[in-house]
Amino acid sequence: MPDWKKAAYVAAQAADARVNVELEAEGMTLNIGPQHPATHGTLRIVCRLDGEQVVWADPVPGYMHRGYEKLCEVRNYPQINTLVNRIDWLGSFCNEVPFILAAEQLMEVEAPERAQWIRTIFFELGRQANLILFLGDVGTQLGAITPVFLAFRDREHVLNMIEAATGGRFHPNFDRIGGLKDDLPKGWLDETVSAMKRVEDFCDEVEDLMIGGTIFQQRTRGVGVIPAEVGLEYGLTGANIRASGIDWDLRRDSESPLAWKSADFKVVTHPDGDSFARCWVRLQEVRESARIVRQLCEGLPAGPIMAKVPKIIKVPAGEAYVETENPLGVMGYYLVSQGGLGPFRLKIRTPSFNNIAIAPWVLRGVYVPDVITILASLYFILGDIDR
């Protein structure tokens, strides 16, 4: 070996050693967010890296904290109804329902049967609007840009139906204590049934293009596995825990006055608990939701949509806790009233806050690209975390 080659070899070895020492001596802190497409808004995650692996990850919530619980103490009930629409902004109607049910429980008012059925229809439309966007968004974060265009295209069909009946594209503010604001417009039910066909077509398309595809499965299978026990300990709810094999859905398992009992649907579970299972369960949930809406539209009973309630709403003193199965998981309102125009205290239990609480556990030891996969499949909404 000539001298110059020997010298170059030694220099290269020395440089490698130096790089290795530098890499090993100190890790790197990677800051994701607060403005990053993968964080669905404004979540900030601070990752400590060792090479390509995450040593620990620390979510920093609070960038979207708007002080809901304090605001609700100075608003009256119709105003709060407007406000809580904006907690989980993708499926807004689902936020109204448990709050209204809690107030109705204290006032001992029961909405008529038709109102409950229409509530259920809008609840499921909200779920579809939410999860369709999830299915598009998860594709974007794994590098497929097409699904999000499909999602925005087909989500419009659901939003059109919500807008036709309520006037709001995704903040309907349609629920009232004792019933609903208005009855459905003429021809709405038929239109909705045909919109459900579009939603099911979208599900097929996404399954063909993305979820059934090899690339997607290689990126998501076995990534971010959450065993059922761990998930339960962290308080995971909704599709996240159903993807770990826990067969639990408040639509079926609780004594809700809404009309889910009258519809025939399946609670979808998956035994794996990885990122793929979470995406797959949500895809199936959109299909089941479309089935529910179709059945309810076909069997909608006639009758009034509003019970007798006083014009100025005062809720008698007492406490009530009502929870429902929202698109992201279990959402509950703990309402404490002292007989005034507004609640004395309103505690809001939102699903995303608990779902993101597991992030430090599940992100430990994964590779950096998988961080995005896991966050996308855990599916949180920042307004839902921070309130």
Added chain:
Amino acid sequence: MGLVEKGLLPKPLTKLLNTARSYSLWVYQWGLACCAIEMGAAFGSPRYDVMRLGVIPFPASARQADFVCVSGTATDKMAPPIRRLYEQMPDPKYVISMGSCANSGGPYWDSYSVLKGVDQIIPVDVYVPGCPPRPEALLEGIVLLQMKIRGEDMAERWRGEPLVVGGGLEHGGVPEEKQVAVLKARKKNPAPA
């Protein structure tokens, strides 16, 4: 480009430059809350298709953007990052404030943790009202911004009152004809440098 900043460019050239700038806007999407979804629908969906207006919604960072669309609730904790990324944008830069929260605090006007309008920290060019505004409203806001860019005198870029989309005179808004007239008048009689 010293001539541009001093306002010494010949008028036809200014016009050409302004027209070119107004049809190649890179927008940085600062999506914060509900409005981010409507912004996504306007920018990312085939139904609204913002690219036909010459707006490209996917810059890699704020440093490549011409204007930023602040959509949603800006909280006190979020304010420093907003200011910081705004400062990273190259001049000339514009801001669209989308939604009631970004305009004035919106439904959280009495909250302890919400900024009462993003114009408290960065200068806003176009306000789009609504909670949330429809995607069409955002598109109209972009068209107004393009109008403003086409009619603007580069030397006094930051002068003048903001434009309000769709607002009648009674709400403090300016009708379209008057906006054009105002912009023309401003162009004829530029303020002394």
